[in-house]
Amino acid sequence: MKHSVHDLIAVQFSRSLLGLKGLLLKARAHAETRKFDENLFLQLRVAPDMFPFVKQIQITTDGAKGAAARLTGKTAPVFADNETTLTQLIERIERTVEFLQSTSEKDYEGYELRTVSFPWNPGKHLQGFDYLSSHAIPNFYFHMTTAYTLLRSSGVEVGKGDFLGEQNWIKEA
Amino acid sequence: MKHSVHDLIAVQFSRSLLGLKGLLLKARAHAETRKFDENLFLQLRVAPDMFPFVKQIQITTDGAKGAAARLTGKTAPVFADNETTLTQLIERIERTVEFLQSTSEKDYEGYELRTVSFPWNPGKHLQGFDYLSSHAIPNFYFHMTTAYTLLRSSGVEVGKGDFLGEQNWIKEA
DSSP, X not given: OOOOHHIIIIIHHHHHHHHHHHHXXXXXXXXXXXXXXXXXXXXXXXXXXXXXXHHHHHHHHHHHHHHHHHHHOOOOOOOOSOOOSHHHHHHHHHHHHHHHHTOOGGGGTTGGGOEEOOTTSTTEEEEXXXXXXXXXXXXXXXXXXXXXHHHHTTTOOOOHHHHHOSOOOEEOO | OOOOHHIIIXXXXXXXXXXXXXXXXXXXXXXXXXXXXXXXXXXXXXXXXXOOXXXXXXXXXXXXXXXXXXXXXXXXOOOOSOOOSHHHHHHHHHHHXXXXXXXXXXXXXXXXXXXXXXXXXXXXXXXXXXXXXIIIHHHHHHHHHHHHHHHHTTTOOOOHHHHHOSOOOEEOO
């Protein structure tokens, strides 16, 4: 059982995004119990000059769909980045997972020959694997963890298990 | 150029840990400018019931050396987890990078057949790749991001570039 880039992107980012969806559902339940508007979470920030919660979710999902699109050549869904509700963020996560899961092992063939460039670093590119390992994966978890931290520090009862999501534990005989 | 598990662990975790060392050096410079004891960072927490900064660094390094040890069968350096200074944490990061870099491509052969279990989940295990993708990588970045957030929210001028570390950008002709 060799691993594949499909597993690192489509399988693992989906697992994490479903964990993230679970975090948002816990935030919703928390707001309901405390009787405040659940959409207030969207503007929370760790520091005044860091992006708010809504943007952390936008970047997390963009990172996942962007990695899948850049390494398969498929076209990712485009979001308007205008979410104002928790419900809209949950839909965004779900649509991202759908896109990830629409990619197959075969779609990633030749990913190592693809190059990835960004408007903020003109005239330079990363090769497929370097992009995945040194940019896409750490950046994805950076923003997902920041979203987690915002909920955790607001009193929402979330833990590492929620962050990691459903794992393939094998029961020993 | 196919990627390898050695690249995901030894190369990428080293890159990130050197980024983390850079973050600590920025924290040191910040404390120097503001004239406070740099070791005060070690007890910072995001929330009262989350681990302090010192423990975030301990877990980040443990995650990296643990992944390399579990998937190669090599013995990782053991740390006493008694750091009280930023200097000691920097040394811990450096020793972890040394261990990661002492592992070779060949050491990871057969990693997919290895199983990984933890005392907190008795009677169950994860297979090599599932352990790496669904546990070791997200957990590593979870704790590294939490350490970053503690510095960022304390006013240390750190940014995404510090977090990602040195990347293999290729200049276009």
